[in-house]
Amino acid sequence: xxxxxxxxxxxxxxxxxxxxxxxxxxxxxxxxxxxxxxxxxxxxxxxxxxxxxxxxxxxxxxxxxxxxxxxxxxxxxxxxxxxxxxxxxxxxxxxxxxxxxxxxxxxxxxxxxxxxxxxxxxxxxxxxxxxxxxxxxxxxxxxxxxxxxxxxxxxxxxxxxxxxxxxxxxxxxxxxxxxxxxxxxxxxxxxxxxxxxxxxxxxxxxxxxxxxxxxxxxxxxxxxxxxxxxxxxxxxxxxxxxxxxxxxxxxxxxxxxxxxxxxxxxxxxxxxxxxxxxxxxxxxxxxxxxxxxxxxxxxxxxxxxxxxxxxxxxxxxxxxxxxxxxxxxxxxxxxxxxxxxxxxxxxxxxxxxxxxxxxxxxxxxxxxxxxxxxxxxxxxxxxxxxxxxxxxxxxxxxxxxxxxxxxxxxxxxxxxxxxxxxxxxxxxxxxxxxxxxxxxxxxxxxxxxxxxxxxxxxxxxxxxxxxxxxxxxxxxxxxxx
Numbered sequence: 010x011x012x013x014x015x016x017x018x019x020x021x022x023x024x025x026x027x028x029x030x031x032x033x034x035x036x037x038x039x040x041x042x043x044x045x046x047x048x049x050x051x052x053x054x055x056x057x058x059x060x061x062x063x064x065x066x067x068x069x070x071x072x073x074x075x076x077x078x079x080x081x082x083x084x085x086x087x088x089x090x091x092x093x094x095x096x097x098x099x100x101x102x103x104x105x106x107x108x109x110x111x112x113x114x115x116x117x118x119x120x121x122x123x124x125x126x127x128x129x130x131x132x133x134x135x136x137x138x139x140x141x142x143x144x145x146x147x148x149x150x151x152x153x154x155x156x157x158x159x160x161x162x163x164x165x166x167x168x169x170x171x172x173x174x175x176x177x178x179x180x181x182x183x184x185x186x187x188x189x190x191x192x193x194x195x196x197x198x199x200x201x202x203x204x205x206x207x208x209x210x211x212x213x214x215x216x217x218x219x220x221x222x223x224x225x226x227x228x229x230x231x232x233x234x235x236x237x238x239x240x241x242x243x244x245x246x247x248x249x250x251x252x253x254x255x256x257x258x259x260x261x262x263x264x265x266x267x268x269x270x271x272x273x274x275x276x277x278x279x280x281x282x283x284x285x286x287x288x289x290x291x292x293x294x295x296x297x298x299x300x301x302x303x304x305x306x307x308x309x310x311x312x313x314x315x316x317x318x319x320x321x322x323x324x325x326x327x328x329x330x331x332x333x334x335x336x337x338x339x340x341x342x343x344x345x346x347x348x349x350x351x352x353x354x355x356x357x358x359x360x361x362x363x364x365x366x367x368x369x370x371x372x373x374x375x376x377x378x379x380x381x382x383x384x385x386x387x388x389x390x391x392x393x394x395x396x397x398x399x400x401x402x403x404x405x406x407x408x409x410x411x412x413x414x415x416x417x418x419x420x421x422x423x424x425x426x427x428x429x430x431x432x433x434x435x436x437x438x439x440x441x442x443x444x445x446x447x448x449x450x451x452x453x454x455x456x457x458x459x460x461x462x463x464x465x466x467x468x469x470x471x472x473x474x475x476x477x478x479x480x481x482x483x484x485x486x487x488x489x490x
Contacts, residue, residue: 032051033430036431039051040073040076040431041477042480043481045483048431049073049086052069052070056070061122064123065429068090069430070086071135072135075138078485080140080143083135087132094129094132097123116380118423124429127237127365130160131429133156138472141247141487144488150253153244164227164230167368168228174376175375179197182382186382186386189386200375200382203312203313206312212308213374216304216327219367232265235361235364237358238262241265242259242262242355245258245262245276246259246285246470259276263276266356270353271438272438286468287443289441289471290471291470292355292438292470293340293474294475295336295337296433297430298333298362298429300330300426300430301331301366301425302328303424304326305326323384323385325380327373328366336475336476337453338454340352340439340452341451341452353437355437356435358432433474433476444463447462448462449471459473459482467488468489
């Protein structure tokens with residue numbers, strides 16, 4: 010009987026965890042085919058529910074509006090998202106007691122979506138691009154400064170959330186263990202011991218690809234793990250063209266992307282005090298970033314140190330990152346005077362997504378282990394009773410009750426797969442002299458040529474967003490007179 014239960018657990022977990030994700034799925038479908046206006050409507054409808062996912066849907070509504078060229082709506086949605094960010098800054102979502110009493114022992118979805126550093130930087134970055142494309146350079150500069158500040162505060166902000174989650178775990182876990190009289194099974198020390206156990210670490214790594222121990226000390230992470238080269242270079246170029254400095258940003262970009270000749274040249278010229286010249290910088294945001302899917306991880310009971318008592322193997326539901334393909338492998342910029350040149354690869358945003366996912370997992374793994382220990386406590390009590398009864402019918406009844414408790418644990422164990430899924434996968438950059446005919450053409454092997462009009466007498470920036478090979482690219486031009 011026990012073997013049948015164990016073999017059936019993955020099937021039960023799959024059926025239980027196959028929840029409704031229709032709004033996100035429908036949103037993704039619209040983004041993939043370039044139906045940005047429809048995607049914005051889906052996201053706005055979800056955001057207007059004013060629930061714990063409002064921040065995520067505001068971000069996704071803003072990006073869809075931005076890609077469609079509806080800059081006023083994009084800025085409005087991102088402003089609403091920032092209102093939520095600022096509210097969350099007053100008190101971490103993990104510290105909020107009223108909305109999450111007992112929630113930590115259910116699943117992470119009880120907490121409001123809080124976003125991470127990448128969410129904050131792209132929120133400000135997209136606002137800056139939309140302001141600048143409308144010729145509003147002062148608010149664009151402010152938003153770029155704020156994006157850069159979030160980048161500077163990245164380690165501090167992530168540590169704050171990790172520590173708040175850890176404190177919440179200890180507080181609620183110890184309280185629940187006391188209420189259920191399972192102090193002998195649950196303790197904060199035991200949670201940490203199991204989470205750091207080599208066998209558990211390897212199990213989690215095998216299922217999700219993330220090493221729990223790698224993110225134990227965020228201050229040891231290299232700046233390249235969490236700093237956006239794209240943001241640094243765009244900030245630097247914007248300031249340079251706006252006659253507002255930019256040297257330090259360009260230096261950061263050139264340092265992080267050593268070997269990128271364009272970035273090195275821009276820094277050398279800015280460092281020498283040279284003017285940017287009458288050039289056009291082209292940025293292409295290609296593809297869609299990695300997203301999260303749920304995966305079930307079965308924790309062998311012997312790793313829980315339950316004294317040899319039989320309990321159903323305990324299931325944890327964790328998110329695993331899935332990469333998506335780029336829209337194109339190469340892009341080219343063509344002008345009437347300069348011929349055709351392949352754009353330079355600037356940055357892989359998936360790299361930043363993986364870092365933030367790793368930090369999320371640093372908190373998610375011990376929370377899931379705490380939930381497992383609390384849930385198996387009731388099973389242990391039943392196992393003790395089953396071992397002490399001679400009545401075979403009573404023993405079967407106790408085992409069946411254990412099965413019910415185990416299935417309930419699977420039912421409420423749900424992975425937090427929320428993330429801003431409309432962000433780009435790869436960034437490309439190029440620079441060309443402003444063409445005499447004011448025409449810049451952007452090409453890719455699987456894309457109709459994009460022809461963009463730029464001013465002939467002043468430098469400018471062209472921004473292109475292409476989520477998939479099937480989506481119509483969105484374009485914006487920022488001119489500096």
